[in-house]
Amino acid sequence: MTTPAPAAAKKYDLSFARWVRDNVNGGDKLSLCMQCGACSGSCPIGVQMDYGPRKLFMMIRAGMKEEVLSANTQWNCTSCYRCVVRCPRGVPVTYILQDLAAKSAEFGYAKGPHENNNFAKSFWWSAATFGRTDERLVTMRYFFSLGFGEGFKRAMANLKTAIGMVKTGRMHIGLPHVTKGRKGLKAILAKAREIEQRH
Helix, strand or coil: CCCCCCCCCCCCCCHHHHHHHHHCCCHHHHHHCCCCCHHHHHCCCHHHCCCCHHHHHHHHHCCCHHHHHHCCHHHHCCCCCHHHHHCCCCCCHHHHHHHHHHHHHHCCCCCCCCHHHHHHHHHHHHHHHHCCCCHHHHHHHHHHHCCHHHHHHHHHHCHHHHHHHHHCCCCCCCCCCCCCCHHHHHHHHHHHHHHHHHC
């Protein structure tokens, strides 16, 4: 006679999975994931992630909110879309990871090693301020967001590259270039913030 299987010590808490479904871009497709591993197997830098996408999705289903939002997985995603192209169920893996990164930052989980968050903020500051990105300002703002000492160290390490870019005309010296119609851009951004706050 076969011994009955033991009862699970802890049931899955699906409240976090439901929250992801309702609040994360692409989260409504997460239930389609059949854990085949095509996403993790296709990821060019999966070994640099705390958890591959396949495992991260299972952790969402298991209710592991703290571990998921604190992971570097969503920050290390390079948006190459291999996972999206190869997913047999059409799960928008990249979109889910991108929005999980945004939610991680919003709720204060993106601290410490998540340098991508610092870079994203520096990039967005330039785009919102000038209507385009100024590589010099984005880079320096990003470097010094990591601390004065680290910023100076990185600036010096990249000085030779910067000089080379100036010499070849790949980077200009002077005031940042500004897009035309910044008033319209600011109105668009204000409307986007208004819509975001409603949801």
